[in-house]
Amino acid sequence: MSRYFELIGLIYLSNHSESRVQYNHRLGIWSLDEGSLDQIQSIGEEITREQLTQEHPVAVDQHQDKISQPPDKKAPSTPKGIEKASLKTIFNAFSSEKSTKTTATTESRRRFALIPDAPGGHEHYLKSSHRQEKLSDMWRSLLGRKQKPEADQDLSLVSNWVDSLKLENELAGDKKGGPNASSTLVEKYGTCQEVVGRGAFGIVRIAHKKVTGSVDQLFAVKEFCRRPDETEKKYSKRLISEYCISSSLRHPNIVHSLDLLKDSNGDYCEVMEFCAGGDLYTLILSSGKLEVEESDCFFKQLIRGLEYTHEMGVAHRDLKPENLLLTTYGNLKIGGFANAECFRMAWETDARMVSGLCGSAPYISPEEYTDKEFDPRAVDVWACGVIYMAMRTGRHLWRQAKKDEDEFYARYLEGRRDEEGYGPIESLHWARCRNVIYSVLDPNPTRRMTAAQVLKSEWVRGIKLCRAGEEAL
Structure with a gap:
């Protein structure tokens, strides 16, 4: 945001x-x-x-089931003769067919290429700087332009930024100062400098540690802020628990957590590997939508990482493109384990059921909206299906998986029962791909494929990963 x-x-x-x-x-x-x-x-x-x-x-709160009026705040005046663009103009431009085609064609030349002789038949060229330049240029070109709103504008990925406005600013507003790195943090990981992310959790900065001459080793340092009305004891317990989970997971498709320490103000900082390719969310946003081979490569890497976490007895419970980070060559890594929980300890054989709502609305599975307990692994698999469709279509299929409150989700349920199927999924390239996506997006969690079953499916077995995906580059 x-x-x-x-x-x-x-x-x-x-x-x-x-x-x-x-x-x-x-x-x-x-x-x-x-x-x-x-x-x-x-x-x-x-x-x-x-x-x-x-x-x-209206601004939607954390679970997007309560509506509140945004604060009335006057914006800076605009010089005469210059007209500010409306947010809907910006949103709709991302979802218009003409804009999407132009964006995908131009951006794909820069970020992705089919190369028959390359491992996996393709390569990724991901520079987050290129992406931010592109987003800036797109918004700049839209200033002053008028465009008729579309009925399904709210399904744009951009609207997520608007929906999280109130919550993010309440929780992160007090974390706007400069770096307060402790001597231990500086000695081990270098000086914290540029802010590369800001959210409900706090701030993410890049730490620069001198290696030789002008060469720096880069680390991502997440500076946490305490939640409103959260005691010191609960704050410490929450962050230590998150770190214990994330640091115990060692896999090529999971962000490596290196350390947890306190800064000079006594706030916790988590040190992680730095992924220079940015996140999947901004990649989709700047590209309009991703190519078939590109989406498939990222999806298989995501499922590989998810299968591992489930094998380790951990459910993520907040999978979304914003929590999927990328290297410059296309290695996808799962991050953001703030909502993760252990559903099975090492000495246990059966998974414990869980309850409660968490995550971001478009990726939350339908069983989470009930009062019943559910398998958290099925929740993660559902989110993977939504993420894949976001990569392929450049938008969300629905706002929330609640039949009586979301007309787009109701259309999906109708499409599943119709012999012609659900349009967006039916437009996918292979029948074996469509079958898997229908399965992972099955409203009945007991019929949903597991991550291991998805990996063993004919479609995913046939997906060829790029060199970075295979070798964790």
């Missing part, structure tokens, strides 16, 4: 200010010669709030 505010703020300033905008191509970081990153974000946030009040008058 913060990156969205940065881009909106930078676009506004580049049009209405003489300040010079600079871009770090290696790290994908924006800077302004006059004004801090937080000031830029504040400008973007104010512009966003004004448009939200006018065109999208």
